[in-house]
Amino acid sequence: MVESAAQRYARISTAERPADTRVMMRRAIVLGASMAGLMAARVLSDHADEVLVIERDDSADSALPRPGVPQGTQVHALLPAGQAQLDRWFPGFTAEVVAAGAVDPPPTGVQTFVNGIRRPASPRETLGQALVSTRPFLESQVRRRTLEIGNIKLVHGRADGLDFTGDRVTAVRYHPTGEDGIVTEVADLVVDATGRSSRLSDWLGAAGWPRPALTRMPIKLNYATALFKRDPAVCDVWVSVAQTQPSSGQTARMGGVLAVEDDRWLVLVAGYADDRPSRDVEEFRTRCREDFPPAFGQIADRGELVGEVITYHQADSRRRDYDRLERFPAGLIVAGDAVASFNPIYGQGMTSATLHASCLSAYLRSGPSLDEPAREYFEQVRVVVDAAWQVSTFADLELPHVNGPFPRGYRLVKWFSDLIFQAAAHDNRLNDQFNRVTTMLDHPTALARPLTLLRALRRTYLPVG
Ligand SMILES: Cc1cc2nc3c(=O)[nH]c(=O)nc-3n(C[C@H](O)[C@H](O)[C@H](O)COP(=O)(O)OP(=O)(O)OC[C@H]3O[C@@H](n4cnc5c(N)ncnc54)[C@H](O)[C@@H]3O)c2cc1C
Missing domain, CATH: 3.30.9.10 (D-Amino Acid Oxidase, subunit A, domain 2)
Structure with missing residues (x-):
């Protein structure tokens, strides 16, 4: 039976810790040590002898705002689904960060x-x-737990490109901070987690690979x-x-x-x-x-x-659909904002990064050949991106200055979403279902179940009884 997007989403966002991990590569390299990169490194530590994380921002060792994550000065709310994933990957995380001062x-x-x-x-x-905490505080706690893992090493420097051999990525080139010249580090798997300004499309294009389509909504x-x-x-x-x-x-x-x-x-x-x-x-x-x-x-x-x-x-919400590329090199993964970044008012970005890490884990535990493109990973990430994109962009299409892109069936879905939102104000069950979707615990199609729609219709048009 074909798995629905909602079933896939539930599988990806499980809070259960995986028991079936095995080492399948010598070395993985992660570019960027922010939320997505740190989470990817944590997952990779189960599957690689060694994980090297390259971060250009050498102030990324504190709990203070830093230039590499300029948005860190702003309000950052972690959604419950992200909190659950942090506990999944770092057992006891919630209790520890409360003890450290999180509210x-x-x-x-x-x-x-x-x-x-x-x-x-x-x-x-x-x-x-x-x-609740500031963003730099939360990131510092995730960094602390990640770097406590023995086979993960962080170095400072600016990633500058990839080396390709045949149909796969085989190495990363980077400028170590404070040194002249470029260092090449070989890897069995590379994760680009350099955020929404990722230069991966350019690196792919320069090496003769197709670039992913970039969709933008000008929020x-x-x-x-x-x-x-x-x-x-x-x-x-x-x-x-x-x-x-x-x-x-x-x-x-x-x-x-x-x-x-x-x-x-x-x-x-x-x-x-x-x-x-x-x-x-x-x-x-x-x-x-x-x-x-x-x-x-x-x-x-x-x-x-x-x-x-x-x-x-x-300026915009944006997504890069790597899963749609006909040709893509083996040994390459993209995670976090480098794949998709949304209107921050919905608080989806950090939680998405944790879910991408869970997609990476599911992919690696399925026993893939690392000499093939990681298509199964990108298909899973698409489910997470689609879910977040639907919730945030459907709401943003209402903004007077936003003129698209409108998805197919927009008017009907919008009508139902508004109906459920209104009815939820007077119905605890609908309210809980609605909130579980907006906090990324459930896939948006959870609200499209016939019984949910009927309940919302009844609440709205037959409010008594
Ligand atoms: C104003 C604002 C408010 C937000 N509020 C929320 C919120 O409430 N809740 C929420 O969940 N999300 C929020 N977000 C989104 C959140 O900030 C991002 O989704 C999240 O930081 C993505 O993590 P990331 O690791 O993918 O990328 P980033 O956090 O952008 O990190 C990228 C990392 O890569 C490094 N890097 C970049 N280029 C290189 C290179 N060439 N070599 C080596 N390292 C490199 C950078 O220094 C940085 O450490 C908000 C965003 C904004 C703009």
Whole structure:
């Protein structure tokens, strides 16, 4: 029987630890030591004698923002599916990072608002746990656990290209930091995890291989984030997320308050296109007070600002469909934002990186020939990318400045999604199902089951009884 996308997604996102791993290569090389690269290295450590990670950013040893991940200054929420994967690959991870300072918000301290109306929360039994911290802190914890593994080594330098022999990748060329010249390192398998600006397409093109198609959705997202000292006398909220949608007649905006490590709140205000929050503190305070629920204004007006307001612009959501290439070299994997990067307001990027690592594990455990292209890996990654892309781009197609690309069946799927979203406000079961999809625990088709649709129709058109 052919496995459905939802079944595949469930298999990839299992929290069970794999028991059937075996070493099948001498050396794997991972380019980039951020979320995707570290997770890939963890998985590869089960299958290679040695894993070499090459990271260009030599400040990537701390828990502070760093140039290689400039978005790290901004609010980063890890979705429950990502938290579960971190525990899968690093047993005890959640307990350890709580002990190190990550915040485990009480369910009563978490609020979500859409168009000014508070949405019902789902219980922890349904969604699992999701800790809150700054992005550099979380990455530092993942890095610590990864580098504790004996056969993983991190070196600093800028990857500059691949060597191909016949139909496979056989080595990586890189400039070691602080040294002249280029070093060549041979590998049985190379993972590109260099993020959304990955140069892999150029490297492939220069070596005569086809480049993957690049699909872009021009979201033109503008973020501004500031840190405040956390003080319960100012406000007792731990997490507050608020969004206004154009369908409500309001300007599309998004904001977030997150209680993070070291007794701070990270506060975000975001807009689209010409609606650009600036670095001006007074403007930041005004936006918090006027555009978002009371907690935002209370913190911005009465809380103590730590540092400055920092802005960030992301032009597009983008994906590269490696699985569609007719020719692709063996010995090469692509993971994380290098494959697809989404509108960050949906918080899918880091969780996707953890799921790509699980795709890599499933692929390697299936006993593939490393002399063939890793097609099975890319097919699994496609399921994860499609799921995240559907959730984020369907919502973004509503933005006035976004003019596509529209997928087939958009209007019908949008009608059903809106129906379920409205009905979920009054129906706990639908709300839980909806939240499990938006937190990446379930595949979006979980909402297209006939019984779910019927329930949403009944709730909407026969609300009594
Ligand atoms: C404003 C903003 C907010 C976000 N908020 C969230 C959120 O709330 N939740 C969430 O899950 N995701 C969020 N994301 C997305 C998240 O940041 C990314 O999905 C995630 O960082 C992807 O990890 P990655 O390892 O694929 O790439 P990156 O984190 O971009 O890392 C790439 C790494 O490769 C290194 N590198 C690059 N080129 C080379 C080279 N030539 N040689 C060696 N090393 C190289 C870089 O230094 C870096 O370490 C947000 C993104 C943005 C822009």
